[in-house]
C-alpha cells in the first residue's frame with residue numbers, strides 16, 4: 001500500500017516534469033513562429049483603402065464659452081427649485097422660471113442664426129406612470145432646419161433635462177438647485193446650440209431642454225412623440241445628464257458615453273452612434289461604456305433606445321451622490337445638495353464640444369445606407385463575403401466605406417472604399433469570421449453612422465442550390 005502510494009507519487013512527479021517540458025517546448029515553438037495560425041483573410045492581406053480626410057471646419061475648443069455655461073446654470077439655480085410639480089407660472093421660483101431662462105438663452109442664440117433657428121415650447125398633459133395622476137409639463141426645443149430637402153427631415157439632437165428634484169421628488173417646495181442634475185445637461189445643450197447656430201447643415205439640428213425626467217422620463221417620451229408627429233427621422237440623439245463635474249481625484253478625466261447593445265449584445269443603432277462619437281471626439285476625450293446606462297438606472301435616451309433609435313448618454317466620470325437628488329442640508333459635517341460650486345466648467349466645456357462636433361459632422365454627412373446584408377458568394381468554394389446595400393442618389397456622396405472587425409473587437413476598421421455601386425465581394429474573406437458594416441462618405445469627408453450588415457432573410461429551398469448550404 002505504502003509502496004503503491006509512493007509509486008503513484010513518483011509517476012505524478014514524472015507527469016509534472018513532462019508537463020513542464022511540454023510547456024517549455026511550446027514556448028520555444030512560439031518563439032520559432034511555428035505555432036498554429038488562422039488562415040489569412042484575404043490571403044494577400046487586406047486592401048489599403050482610399051481614405052477621405054475628415055471634414056474641415058472643426059469647432060475650435062477655444063470657442064466654447066465656459067462663462068456662458070456658468071451663467072446658464074446660475075440662472076437655473078436661482079429659480080430655487082425646478083421640480084416638475086412646482087409652479088409653471090411664477091416667474092421667480094419654480095420650473096416655469098427655469099423654462100423662461102432656457103427660452104431666453106435659446107432666443108438669444110436664434111438671433112445669431114439669422115432667424116433660421118426656431119424656439120418651440122412644447123406644452124403637454126401627461127400622467128404619472130405609477131399613480132396615473134395628471135401632470136402639465138413643458139419642453140423647450142431650439143430647431144435649426146437642415147438646408148438639404150432630402151435630409152431636412154432627419155434630425156441630430158442633444159438634450160438635457162431642466163427639471164430638478166430634492167430628496168423627495170414629490171416635494172415641490174424644498175430647494176432643489178439641480179446645478180449638475182441636470183442644469184449641466186441643459187447648459188451643454190444650449191452651448192451646443194450657440195456653437196452651431198451660425199453654420200449650415202444638410203440635416204436638421206435640435207437642441208432640447210426637457211422636463212419630467214425625474215418623474216419617469218416624461219419629457220423625453222413627449223419629445224419622441226413630437227418628432228414622430230412631425231415626421232422626423234432621428235439620426236442620432238446625445239443625451240446629457242449629470243455632465244458638470246469631474247470630482248474624482250487625479251483629473252482631468254474623460255466623460256463617459258453609455259450605449260446599449262442590440263439583441264445579441266453587440267451591434268445596435270445606439271452603439272454605432274457611440275462609436276461614431278468616439279471616432280469624431282477622440283479616445284482621449286470620450287470613455288465608451290457598453291451598457292445602456294449606469295447599472296440599474298436610466299435617462300432620457302431610453303425611450304428612444306426602446307424605439308430602436310440611435311441614442312446614447314453622456315455622464316461625468318464619477319458621480320457624487322451627496323450632490324444629486326439631495327435636499328440641501330448639512331448632516332454630521334457632510335454638505336448635501338446639488339450646488340454650482342461643485343461644478344467644473346472646463347470639464348463641462350469639453351462635454352459641450354464633445355456634443356457639438358459630432359452633431360456638426362453627422363449633420364453634413366450623406367444619409368446612411370439601408371438594407372445592408374452580407375452573405376456567402378453563391379457557389380464559391382470558399383464562401384467569400386458578398387455585401388449588398390441600398391442608398392438614395394446623392395450628388396454630395398463620394399462613396400461607401402466597407403467596415404469590418406473581428407467578432408471579438410469593439411470597433412470597426414475600414415476594409416475598402418467603394419466609390420459607387422450597391423454591392424461588393426470581399427475576395428478571400430469569409431463572412432463567418434468577421435462582422436461587417438457599411439457607411440456613406442460625403443465629398444466633404446463626413447461619414448454617416450455605420451449600418452451593420454445582417455444575413456439576408458433565408459428563403460425556402462427552390463430546388464437548385466444557388467446559395468451555400470444552410471444549417472449545420
Ligand SMILES: [Zn+2]
Pocket residue numbers: 161181182213241242
Ligand atoms: Zn438627471
